[in-house]
Amino acid sequence: MDWKTLQGYEEKYAKITVKPHKTFDGKVIEVLYGALDENGQPTLAVEGHEDGHGRWYGIESNGEYMMLVWQKPVSQGGDIEYGTEFRENAVEELEKDVRHKQELCRRVEMFHAGTSAEEIEAVKKEWEAIQNWKTAKEVEYKAWFDESLEKLEIRREKAVENAGIKEALVQKAEELKNSTTWKETQEAFHQLQDQWQETGHAGEKENTLWEAFKEARKEFNKKRKEYFANLDSIRAEVKIKKEELIKSVQEAMEKNANYNALSSKMDEWMNDWKALGSAGREWDDQLWEAFNGARQKFFAERKEFFKKRNEEFSTSLAKKKALIEQAKEIVATGNLDKENTEKMKNLDVAWKDTGYSGRKDNDRIWEEFKAVKEQFWEAKHQANQQRFQEVLAHKEELAESLRKEINQLQEDVFQVDDYEEVHEMERQIARKKSMLDQTKVDIEDLKNKLN
Incomplete structure (x- = not known):
């Protein structure tokens, strides 16, 4: 029922309170009416x-009203009615239900193609079990x-299609795993792997299919390795050790920016290389090109690094001196x-952009700039x-003025x-209380700044 139909709500002394409620995007309304004096x-x-007043309490949303509690005035019998089974706790139950629905929406959004049908059905039933407050x-x-469920269904349909493609890839892998044409079959497995990665998620079947594919590839690789293992075990060992040296050089260049320390390490690796001997005609030239190429790259990079570093130090120092003059x-x-x-702040930003000026000058020039x-900042x-002291004094005067105005209005209202x-x-x-509250906040903020 609409509270505006209450007998007596429009009387002169009826008290109507309307509060917006964000949780359900509506309003909570309370009407106190029908009060009588002695x-x-x-x-x-x-x-x-105890003035015998009645109370209508309810909500409004989407233009519709819902009565939650209605106690009639004593003059009309004082009977009380409830609009829901939750009686006085209706708003709390409404909030809980709306938040529950929001949580379910977020949960469904997190579902993926591999989410089971049972889990999807369970969340639907959970939604249906929640009361609809409209x-x-x-x-x-x-x-x-609903939109999240529709999108999920599209992803699940795509997953079924992907599962069919991956089942075919698994079948091809099973056919290839016993082949002894090693090079061609290895390339074929690479192509199957590329197709697998290009195909999207297969939903609930993804893990099972991947394990089957991986097992077929693993079985082929095992047989291939066993075949080549006994051809030339000594040269294979040399090849492995030389590859490890190449990897050591490459990784050191990627991770170690200390060219001085790495230079002595390069000499040590070169001696190790000479001591290893041959890995076989088919590998020697290729391995040497990789090893020596990495070494030559290191020497070239080391030369360029020190040249560029010194230039950067000089440029950085010149820029910092210019910034100090501007400051x-x-x-x-x-x-x-x-x-x-703003100019001073921008100088700080510009200082960071100048980079490092070298161990000799970096700290010294920074102390000068600081x-x-x-x-400037101490004067600021x-x-x-x-300025804060002046503003604080003004705010305190305003607060006192507002208090006096509020007190006067509160006295005057009983005369009208x-x-x-x-x-x-x-x-x-x-309005004036709201202004006073904000002024108090401003005063407290100013005091904190002064402290």
């Missing part, structure tokens, strides 16, 4: 007072829930305005403290009989 005359209803937020969540010019103006403040900056700090004028004065009191 002489049996209508009076302003006050919550908690609020705007529930309508929104229902659309979200000194700003400080010399004595101007602490927004423009100069000393100039501190002159002192100026801000003075006109209903509309009473409500207007109450609105003024509310």
Whole structure:
């Protein structure tokens, strides 16, 4: 029922409270009406007072009203009705249900193609078991829930298609695993692997199919390795050790930027290489090209590194000296305005962009720059403290003025009989209280800044 149909709600002293409620995207409404004073005359209803007032309590969402609690005035019998089985706890139950639906929406969004049909069906039943309060937020969540399920179904259908493709790849792998044409079959497995990676997720069958494919490939590789293992075990061992040396050089170049330390290591690896001997005619040239190529690359990079580093140090130092001069010019103006403040901040950003200036100069030049900056920021700090003191004094005067105005309005309201004028004065009191609260927050913030 609509609270506006209540007999007596529109009386002069009815108290109507409307509060927005974000959880279900609607409003909570409370109407206190029908209060009588000790002489049996209508009076302003006050919550908690024994003035015989009635109370209508409910919600509005999507233009629809729902009564939750309705206690009639004592003059009308004082009977109480409940709009739901949850009685006084209806709003709490509504909030819980709406949040539950939101959680289910998020859960469904996280579902993937491999999510089981049982889990999907369970979440649908969980949704259906939640009471529908017919609020705007529930309508929104229902659309979200349905859309997520539709997208999930599309992904599951695609997963079925992918599973068919991967089943065919597994079948081909099974056919290839016993082949003894090693080179061609190895290439064929590489192609199957590429096709597998290009194919999307296969849903619930993904792991099972992958294990079958991997097992077939593993069996082929095992047989291939066993075949070649006995051809030339000694040369194979030399080849492995030389490959390890190549890997050591390559990894060291990737991880170690200390060219001085790495130079002595290069000499050590070269001696190890000579001591190993031959890995066989088919591998020797290829292995040497890889090893020596990595060494020559290192020597070239080392030369270029030190040349470039020294140039960067010089460039960085020159840029930092220029920034210090700019900072000194700003400080010399004595101007602490927004423009100069922004310039000082930008100098810090520019300083970071100049990079490292070398062990000899980096710390020294930074201390010089920092000393100039501190002159500006200390002056800025002192100026801000003075400004905060002035603003604080103004805010405290404003707060005192608002308190007096509120007290006066609260006294005046009891002298007024006109209903509309009473409500207007109450609105003024509310506005000024809001202003006072914000002013108190501002005062506290200013005090924190001053401390």
